Amino acid sequence: MSDDVRNVLTALSSMTEHWQPHRLTSINDYDLKVVKILGEFVWHTHPDTDELFLVLSGELTIQLRDRDVVLGPQDVFVVPRGVEHCPRATAEVQALLIEPQGTVNTGDAGGDLTSQLRELDAP
Amino acid sequence: MSDDVRNVLTALSSMTEHWQPHRLTSINDYDLKVVKILGEFVWHTHPDTDELFLVLSGELTIQLRDRDVVLGPQDVFVVPRGVEHCPRATAEVQALLIEPQGTVNTGDAGGDLTSQLRELDAP
Numbered sequence: 001m002s003d004d005v006r007n008v009l010t011a012l013s014s015m016t017e018h019w020q021p022h023r024l025t026s027i028n029d030y031d032l033k034v035v036k037i038l039g040e041f042v043w044h045t046h047p048d049t050d051e052l053f054l055v056l057s058g059e060l061t062i063q064l065r066d067r068d069v070v071l072g073p074q075d076v077f078v079v080p081r082g083v084e085h086c087p088r089a090t091a092e093v094q095a096l097l098i099e100p101q102g103t104v105n106t107g108d109a110g111g112d113l114t115s116q117l118r119e120l121d122a123p
Numbered sequence: 124m125s126d127d128v129r130n131v132l133t134a135l136s137s138m139t140e141h142w143q144p145h146r147l148t149s150i151n152d153y154d155l156k157v158v159k160i161l162g163e164f165v166w167h168t169h170p171d172t173d174e175l176f177l178v179l180s181g182e183l184t185i186q187l188r189d190r191d192v193v194l195g196p197q198d199v200f201v202v203p204r205g206v207e208h209c210p211r212a213t214a215e216v217q218a219l220l221i222e223p224q225g226t227v228n229t230g231d232a233g234g235d236l237t238s239q240l241r242e243l244d245a246p
Contacts, residue, residue, distance in 0.1 A: 004201070005194060009197045010197075026173075027153075027175040027221050028172055050149075050151050054131070071128060072130075074133075075128050075131075076128065076131060077127065098155065099150070
């Protein structure tokens with residue numbers, strides 16, 4: 001495999017922590033990230049950007065203030081910019097995220113779950 | 124399922140033609156597209172943008188002028204802007220693409236394989 005090819009499943013298998021997005025690769029000034037999710041996150045908003053979730057395994061609930069969006073494998077949902085949301089998973093979820101570089105996972109909320117973007121080890 | 128949730132596999136199952144990217148959703152001014160690939164495309168360049176391929180099934184070869192990049196399921200590769208490339212698949216490949224809105228599949232090459240971006244039917 002070329003050293004500029006990344007494999008989604010290999011990347012996820014190297015990750016142990018939840019709520020810690022790792023950068024898989026970038027396209028222009030956007031990042032494609034992988035993340036493992038378990039439990040309930042924090043209510044937050046990204047005032048300046050949409051955020052894309054693509055679920056790879058498990059069932060992810062994106063709580064919005066007026067409804068829950070339930071995502072299964074291969075489901076894609078975009079949280080529009082400025083919309084308050086709180087992800088929740090009762091069993092581990094593996095997902096892809098797409099968002100502009102510099103997007104912080106907890107958005108405007110901050111707090112203990114705020115994670116700096118992690119880099120994967122070299123393949 | 125909410126009407127703003129898209130499923131990657133459902134989308135692909137509704138598509139019959141090759142080399143015809145369909146827009147699954149958008150994040151800001153970027154599109155997430157699904158595409159079926161079979162045969163050899165045309166050598167082309169995107170002078171102004173990177174292009175991301177994520178293979179879902181099958182084996183996709185991205186021919187570059189100095190090497191071939193071979194991608195299997197869950198492999199991700201970004202063709203940097205300005206780099207001439209030509210995708211090829213000897214059996215059908217299903218893939219995701221990420222690129223800025225308005226990116227044309229044949230880039231600077233044009234020709235018979237040029238496809239306007241297709242929209243999926245409503246879910």
